[in-house]
Amino acid sequence: MQKPKKVTIEDVATAAGVSRQTVSRVINNGPNVKPAVRQRVEAMVEKLGYVPNLSARRMGGGRSYLILSINDRARTFENWTSGRGNDWVDQMLYGGMSECERHNYHIVLELIDTDTDTAIPQISRAIGSLRPDGVILTPPHCDNGELTDWLDRQGIPCARVGHSEGGHFVDVFMDDAGAMREVTRHLLDLGHRHIGFLTGPLSYGPSQRRRAAFREALAEAGLPETAGPIGAGNFYFDMAVEVLEQMLDTPSPPTAIIADNDKMAFAALHVAAGRGLKVPDDLSVISFEDTPGVRFSVPPLTAIRQPTAAMIGKACAQLIAISKGEDGFGAFEAPYEFVVRSTTQMPHG
Amino acid sequence: MQKPKKVTIEDVATAAGVSRQTVSRVINNGPNVKPAVRQRVEAMVEKLGYVPNLSARRMGGGRSYLILSINDRARTFENWTSGRGNDWVDQMLYGGMSECERHNYHIVLELIDTDTDTAIPQISRAIGSLRPDGVILTPPHCDNGELTDWLDRQGIPCARVGHSEGGHFVDVFMDDAGAMREVTRHLLDLGHRHIGFLTGPLSYGPSQRRRAAFREALAEAGLPETAGPIGAGNFYFDMAVEVLEQMLDTPSPPTAIIADNDKMAFAALHVAAGRGLKVPDDLSVISFEDTPGVRFSVPPLTAIRQPTAAMIGKACAQLIAISKGEDGFGAFEAPYEFVVRSTTQMPHG
DNA sequence: CCTCATCTTGAGAGCGTTCACAATATGCCT
DNA sequence: AGGCATATTGTGAACGCTCTCAAGATGAGG
The missing domain is CATH 3.40.50.2300 (Response regulator)
Incomplete structure (x- = not known):
């Protein structure tokens, strides 16, 4: 293993026949450098393969990059x-x-x-x-x-x-609220009148906004609160399974489930399979996350894709x-x- | 926003009544420091909340951490x-x-x-x-x-x-070869006599080793090469789908599929669902990757878990x-x- | 052609560490 | 107690950059 010669700002300065400071100005796109000089310096930077040392930059100036x-x-x-x-x-x-x-x-x-x-x-x-x-x-x-x-x-x-x-x-x-409205309306438009929401933690801001929007969308459609049961799956697979099982055991169970994240959507798929419910025939499922993997679930999940x-x-x-x-x-x-x-x-x- | 006062090695040295170098020795666990002094310095580091500046370290010594x-x-x-x-x-x-x-x-x-x-x-x-x-x-x-x-x-x-x-x-x-042997034998032991392998790129080292081990395991079991068709899915979902469709259209199609990564395993699940084949009843599937998400696939994938x-x-x-x-x-x-x-x-x- | 403002350049210090080496303290042996 | 090896501590320089500020070059206005 050889030791690589490190090119410093000094080397570039010498090669270009200017001072360190001028080179510094050029690489930092500073003002007040004659175009001709700038070009000469840039050529030398290129030729010598100079790359500024981050640690030194941090030491000298204020930024750490x-x-x-x-x-x-x-x-x-x-x-x-x-x-x-x-x-x-x-x-x-x-x-x-x-x-x-x-x-x-x-x-x-x-x-x-x-x-x-x-x-x-x-x-x-x-x-x-x-x-x-x-x-x-x-x-x-x-x-x-x-x-x-x-x-x-x-x-x-x-x-x-x-x-x-x-x-x-x-x-x-x-826009958590907007996304939730869009999703809920999508389900409403398809004809669903009982929609379950598997929510994330109560304290989690985005989940709070989504719950509120969910409630609003149902109310706007003239549906009672009972039409939109909310279960706290807290983003956990196991917890979502449990909550959903209960939800589906009620007299008029939801025909669609909105999950606050992918894992709980998988839980819905899992529960459905266990009960012999076909997705989407017997149960619709939407996720609120859309990590890459879900695109290959069977069947592929309809989802809000988080940016x-x-x-x-x-x-x-x-x-x-x-x-x-x-x-x-x-x-x-x-x-x-x-x-x-x-x-x-x-x-x- | 206030400016946080940064504690330097000098501050610690002064507070502990020693030199910079001694403090440096202590924080670097260097030898030749009297236990009493070391303790005193450590106490001061703790008290002042001193954290060495990485950039300065890199400048002074050789390491960048x-x-x-x-x-x-x-x-x-x-x-x-x-x-x-x-x-x-x-x-x-x-x-x-x-x-x-x-x-x-x-x-x-x-x-x-x-x-x-x-x-x-x-x-x-x-x-x-x-x-x-x-x-x-x-x-x-x-x-x-x-x-x-x-x-x-x-x-x-x-x-x-x-x-x-x-x-x-x-x-x-x-141990790619060992893993493949284990997986193949598992399938063999279950009674499978036609096993398909959806492999990664030809040039990819681990895939090469797995293919070789796959061949060997089948040969050891006295099976002909035709019992172990290999399809180049190249780690791509779409490509795997295509290759697998062909593989399943042969006169004596495989009853089990080993996929070189999760995505191709999902492809197998996808193809099976499309053909009305039930997994694992009609087709067994094993993946060679096991990223977290697959654990929630329906049904959950049997897999080699990469370390x-x-x-x-x-x-x-x-x-x-x-x-x-x-x-x-x-x-x-x-x-x-x-x-x-x-x-x-x-x-x- | 001189003066002043502005553009352009350079010189020196400083950032917070560690390095190499010098200085001092300690301990052991005779 | 003297002398030498070794353990412990301190000093100054160096790392590669940007900062501040001063110096020199340039150009406009009178």
């Missing part, structure tokens, strides 16, 4: 079966990277236990050592007031995903803008998609 | 339907983080287009700016000879996942060891699991 994304440790594959899952990390990464790439930023992911005394110390350490230009908080961390307060006090620009209420943050979210990549991309874009001194704070909505596949149709009889 | 993971850009959710998927990023992250955490390392993920002229320049830039202590190459990058050669020349410790042949690398892999998290964890551990000056190169096998769920049973009649 790093975005830190805080994710829930519990949401890993280890807990998939019993609990939740981070199966959208993939999408997140894609959205974030695409945005970061064009600004020469990088994303560092950190898995943090939520609702623990160790969360803030853990994050504090990560921030202390990395000194990122911005932090992205994904659910459920974005709802942790103690945490967001702490970050605010640290003066680190912070983006919350799926959260949209006040404070000095970048908030990216989707995860778009939300994270936007979060990065704003955070980067802020690090450049622009004012990027505010709330930003990303458009969802309603994808009708094969699990919804008009009810029996 | 960063591991760079190179992933295939094509394998993102955007291409899920038509192509491959990065749905194991989650598992990867989990395995890598858990290992990195305890050494205060961090992981940076980069999405790179494979088989492109831009791959090496892209990686070169990432490495140049991040200067990671190690690089993890995931499929298919790990099979890119030009790339691995380049990295080797750069003198950057490099881990290849799912690759195990020669060179100065850290290689982590699973993704374990492999990445091991890769990180070795890379970190190497950065500390130890010799961590070599090949390391991670144990797979065979999880029998509900898609395999004895063949009809």
